[in-house]
Amino acid sequence: MWDLEYDVVVVGSGFAGLATALEAHEGGATVIVLEKMHAPGGNSSISGGLVAAAASPLQEELGIVDSPELLAKDMFKAGQDMNHHDLVKIVAEQSTDALRWTIEKLGVEYKPCLNILGGHSVARTYNTANASGSGIIRPMLQACRKNNIQIRMKAMLSEIVRKPNGRVEGVVIKDGYLFPSGKSGTPLRIRARRGVVLATGGYSRDIAFRTIQNPILNEKIESTNQPGATAEGLVAALKIGATPIQLAHIQLGPWASSDEAGFGVGSMFSMLAGFPYGILVDARTGKRFVNELSDRRLRVDAMLKKKRFSIAITDSSGVRFASTLNKCLKRGVVRQYETIEQLAIENNIKLDNLLVTIERYNRSVSLGHDMDFGKPLQKDLQAIETPPFYAIRLTPKVHHCMGGVQIDREGRVLDIETHEPIPGLFAAGEVTGGIHGASRLGSVAITDCLVFGRIAGRNAANEPF
Amino acid sequence: MKQEEQCCQQRVGKSYYEVIFLNTNNLILIVGDDGVIVEANPKAYKVFQEQKLVGRFFGELLDLDSNILQIIKERYPFDQQHEIDVRIGNESLIFKMNVSPLLGDSNLTAGVIAILNDLTPEVDNRVLIESEMMCHVQEKAHLDKMLEMIFLSVGEGILLVDEDREIVRANSQASEIFGILEQKLCGEELEYLTDGEGMQILNGLFNSLVEGEKQQAEITGHYSNGHQFPIAVTVTRVDFRKRKFWPIIVRDITEQKEYEIKLQYEMKRSEEMNVTLSNVLKSIEKDRREREQQVKNKVKQSLLPSLQKMTKTNDLEIRSTYRELIAQQLIELTSGFESRLDAGLLKLTGTEIAICRVIQAGRSGKEICELMNLAFETLQTHRKNIRKKLGLRGRKVNLQAYLAGKNCDV
Numbered sequence: 001m002w003d004l005e006y007d008v009v010v011v012g013s014g015f016a017g018l019a020t021a022l023e024a025h026e027g028g029a030t031v032i033v034l035e036k037m038h039a040p041g042g043n044s045s046i047s048g049g050l051v052a053a054a055a056s057p058l059q060e061e062l063g064i065v066d067s068p069e070l071l072a073k074d075m076f077k078a079g080q081d082m083n084h085h086d087l088v089k090i091v092a093e094q095s096t097d098a099l100r101w102t103i104e105k106l107g108v109e110y111k112p113c114l115n116i117l118g119g120h121s122v123a124r125t126y127n128t129a130n131a132s133g134s135g136i137i138r139p140m141l142q143a144c145r146k147n148n149i150q151i152r153m154k155a156m157l158s159e160i161v162r163k164p165n166g167r168v169e170g171v172v173i174k175d176g177y178l179f180p181s182g183k184s185g186t187p188l189r190i191r192a193r194r195g196v197v198l199a200t201g202g203y204s205r206d207i208a209f210r211t212i213q214n215p216i217l218n219e220k221i222e223s224t225n226q227p228g229a230t231a232e233g234l235v236a237a238l239k240i241g242a243t244p245i246q247l248a249h250i251q252l253g254p255w256a257s258s259d260e261a262g263f264g265v266g267s268m269f270s271m272l273a274g275f276p277y278g279i280l281v282d283a284r285t286g287k288r289f290v291n292e293l294s295d296r297r298l299r300v301d302a303m304l305k306k307k308r309f310s311i312a313i314t315d316s317s318g319v320r321f322a323s324t325l326n327k328c329l330k331r332g333v334v335r336q337y338e339t340i341e342q343l344a345i346e347n348n349i350k351l352d353n354l355l356v357t358i359e360r361y362n363r364s365v366s367l368g369h370d371m372d373f374g375k376p377l378q379k380d381l382q383a384i385e386t387p388p389f390y391a392i393r394l395t396p397k398v399h400h401c402m403g404g405v406q407i408d409r410e411g412r413v414l415d416i417e418t419h420e421p422i423p424g425l426f427a428a429g430e431v432t433g434g435i436h437g438a439s440r441l442g443s444v445a446i447t448d449c450l451v452f453g454r455i456a457g458r459n460a461a462n463e464p465f
Numbered sequence: 466m467k468q469e470e471q472c473c474q475q476r477v478g479k480s481y482y483e484v485i486f487l488n489t490n491n492l493i494l495i496v497g498d499d500g501v502i503v504e505a506n507p508k509a510y511k512v513f514q515e516q517k518l519v520g521r522f523f524g525e526l527l528d529l530d531s532n533i534l535q536i537i538k539e540r541y542p543f544d545q546q547h548e549i550d551v552r553i554g555n556e557s558l559i560f561k562m563n564v565s566p567l568l569g570d571s572n573l574t575a576g577v578i579a580i581l582n583d584l585t586p587e588v589d590n591r592v593l594i595e596s597e598m599m600c601h602v603q604e605k606a607h608l609d610k611m612l613e614m615i616f617l618s619v620g621e622g623i624l625l626v627d628e629d630r631e632i633v634r635a636n637s638q639a640s641e642i643f644g645i646l647e648q649k650l651c652g653e654e655l656e657y658l659t660d661g662e663g664m665q666i667l668n669g670l671f672n673s674l675v676e677g678e679k680q681q682a683e684i685t686g687h688y689s690n691g692h693q694f695p696i697a698v699t700v701t702r703v704d705f706r707k708r709k710f711w712p713i714i715v716r717d718i719t720e721q722k723e724y725e726i727k728l729q730y731e732m733k734r735s736e737e738m739n740v741t742l743s744n745v746l747k748s749i750e751k752d753r754r755e756r757e758q759q760v761k762n763k764v765k766q767s768l769l770p771s772l773q774k775m776t777k778t779n780d781l782e783i784r785s786t787y788r789e790l791i792a793q794q795l796i797e798l799t800s801g802f803e804s805r806l807d808a809g810l811l812k813l814t815g816t817e818i819a820i821c822r823v824i825q826a827g828r829s830g831k832e833i834c835e836l837m838n839l840a841f842e843t844l845q846t847h848r849k850n851i852r853k854k855l856g857l858r859g860r861k862v863n864l865q866a867y868l869a870g871k872n873c874d875v
């Protein structure tokens with residue numbers, strides 16, 4: 001009946017899957033991680049490594065007042081209150097715990113400063129020393145190796161086996177799978193004595209699936225995700241009666257460059273410099289049109305409206321924290337100019353308007369509040385006036401799926417008919433839904449994946465069989 | 466000029482078409498799908514008085530009333546001559562413009578190539594230029610596609626490294642070898658994939674290679690989970706727009722290394738076996754000589770004197786005593802081993818016995834021939850004779866199996 005047998009079978013090798021595996025192992029379970037791609041890490045490994053934590057050690061050091069309640073409030077605001085409150089509470093309350101776990105247990109290194117991202121009311125975002133999610137994924141993979149937790153590559157989940165008694169008992173995979181060939185791989189049945197944990201991430205690159213959920217997001221719109229961000233894992237769960245939730249809520253990132261593919265190096269530039277320490281203008285008018293630190297959805301909507309040509313502009317003081325600047329310049333994603341005039345000409349922006357815009361913004365900076373769009377101005381913010389100046393051309397790209405399967409506070413997947421947990425099935429990370437509502441705040445995804453990955457891992461290891 | 470160079474960087478190689486692009490008296494503008502100029506030739510820069518062209522809207526530059534490429538395409542249909550009036554500074558110039566679709570290059574799929582010429586030149590070589598530029602574009606697209614195919618489909622990992630030791634391209638095999646998705650691998654520093662020593666070796670190669678040259682080395686690779694393993698790298702160098710790039714072909718040689726170690730062990734073992742075998746053969750020869758000598762001695766010392774004595778006497782009783790003695794001595798000639806000997810084996814010749822010993826040691830026919838310097842046919846004849854003497858003819862008994870339990874120390 002079964003080819004292999006483990007206590008806990010984890011599907012997906014991103015933050016959520018690896019956090020699950022490490023905790024389940026710690027809980028005494030035998031564990032295997034299944035990954036359909038030829039390399040581990042998923043979107044997690046290409047992510048920006050920005051991690052939100054409320055009431056964190058760095059905040060205390062820097063005198064920033066924050067609390068889990070405030071983080072939850074920010075999440076509700078961005079999510080238009082479509083978030084499931086009990087789940088949000090857990091993420092917010094355990095955010096600093098999860099961060100500490102990465103530092104103390106895994107040895108992850110972070111930069112000694114905090115960032116403020118759009119939609120957050122205070123600076124609470126840590127960034128890994130290498131400004132990438134790989135700064136967390138690598139230590140996680142090392143820990144798996146040390147603990148002999150096997151990660152089986154090219155192993156694609158094709159079916160979750162649920163028995164007539166309602167319990168999930170294992171999975172069927174395509175072993176030796178070659179993404180994206182549907183025909184590749186041979187079936188292998190793996191029993192999960194205690195539990196299956198679904199951590200297969202989002203479906204931003206699944207054009208068929210995402211256009212069904214939201215027809216606007218057709219193949220013409222690029223994505224920041226890795227090619228394996230497709231929906232098969234989610235679909236397998238839906239097939240055995242998992243509850244889908246808010247699948248049409250798919251987020252676009254407002255910070256991606258139109259001069260490179262995917263997330264690239266430009267996105268981090270906009271996030272760490274262009275938006276917090278610069279302005280976003282429409283090249284055709286030379287004017288600002290949105291609060292650069294508003295939630296992503298508001299920014300993207302504003303960018304897509306009227307087919308704007310969005311350009312973020314900052315100066316030499318604004319790029320202090322732009323860790324990817326050199327790579328951006330090298331690839332021509334960000335361009336550097338000695339004067340605003342030059343910047344305007346080369347980007348085809350009406351110079352007079354741009355000068356007025358910058359002057360007005362600089363006045364806002366000196367006043368300490370944004371007269372036009374209510375952007376929260378940081379204490380260390382300076383006027384845009386010190387050459388060289390920098391510009392990045394932006395276009396929204398499909399980035400994150402807020403929807404997924406519904407889970408309870410213990411990370412159990414809920415049955416669509418009974419609304420009760422499906423015995424033996426857990427989920428964590430981007431494959432779950434309901435935590436972020438209509439829009440996810442930047443840097444909260446990693447926190448969410450770590451918090452619920454750990455919960456699912458602990459609970460799966462303790463599931464009776 | 467710097468920007469012009471930058472955008473030209475995307476083009477592969479320098480070809481005939483490029484020469485035309487650079488030297489023609491026509492203005493050539495290549496426009497991306499967003500209506501923005503991505504490439505312009507020197508003549509265009511000259512006519513537009515060295516203004517920046519790349520990055521500007523095509524429509525705006527030529528006063529076409531729209532920046533949206535779609536609208537421009539509708540207004541100025543492909544492959545027709547359009548007369549346009551362009552203001553440059555205080556002057557107004559009239560151009561003949563021809564717009565054609567830009568094929569190939571994926572991020573420019575919907576773009577166009579516009580060729581403008583001043584109405585004054587004596588020779589109108591627009592058609593020529595246009596068709597050649599189209600060839601250029603198509604050739605490039607074709608070349609790119611081919612390179613891309615090669616890149617993606619070869620069985621080995623490929624990394625393209627630039628002067629900053631940054632990985633600028635990687636295929637999925639390389640991604641699999643190092644356990645890092647392509648998206649992440651591109652932009653990663655090369656030093657993440659090996660150790661200090663490996664980096665030193667690579668740097669050495671980078672510094673010493675001339676363009677087109679090829680070098681190989683074996684270094685240590687690092688998987689994303691910290692696992693270390695042996696890799697073979699083949700490094701070449703290509704120069705491109707005054708910059709150097711090094712394509713590195715990578716092979717995980719963990720299995721090969723293990724196999725090599727096993728092979729070495731096997732070779733050592735078989736060498737030892739050969740030494741033992743030749744020793745065996747030598748000792749057989751020595752034994753044979755010693756035994757011969759023994760027999761000779763016995764015959765000389767006891768048998769011959771007894772026989773002489775027997776022939777000398779006529780006494781029947783004495784004769785019979787000598788006969789018994791001789792019989793006894795004859796038995797003693799073989800004493801010490803005859804009891805354990807197989808009757809059949811005693812019938813074998815020395816060569817046949819030697820062959821039996823080697824067969825017993827499990828050697829193949831070919832090996833026996835080599836060891837004993839025999840032709841294969843000769844060996845077969847010996848085998849046939851051995852079987853006959855041992856009474857195995859026509860029986861389904863394997864010679865090696867039959868000899869297995871036997872004492873061949875004849």
Ligand SMILES: Cc1cc2nc3c(=O)[nH]c(=O)nc-3n(C[C@H](O)[C@H](O)[C@H](O)COP(=O)(O)OP(=O)(O)OC[C@H]3O[C@@H](n4cnc5c(N)ncnc54)[C@H](O)[C@@H]3O)c2cc1C
Nearest residue numbers: 012014016042043044047048050157201429430443445446
């Ligand atoms: C470019 C980028 C940058 C980001 N930056 C940040 C950031 O700085 N901060 C932040 O908080 N969030 C960020 N995010 C979002 C965040 O990284 C993701 O939401 C998070 O990594 C998801 O983790 P996960 O473990 O749920 O899924 P993933 O990391 O995507 O892992 C899921 C894995 O499951 C595999 N899989 C899928 N289906 C199957 C199947 N059927 N069988 C087997 N395996 C399967 C996938 O191949 C993948 O490896 C970013 C996202 C992207 C794309």
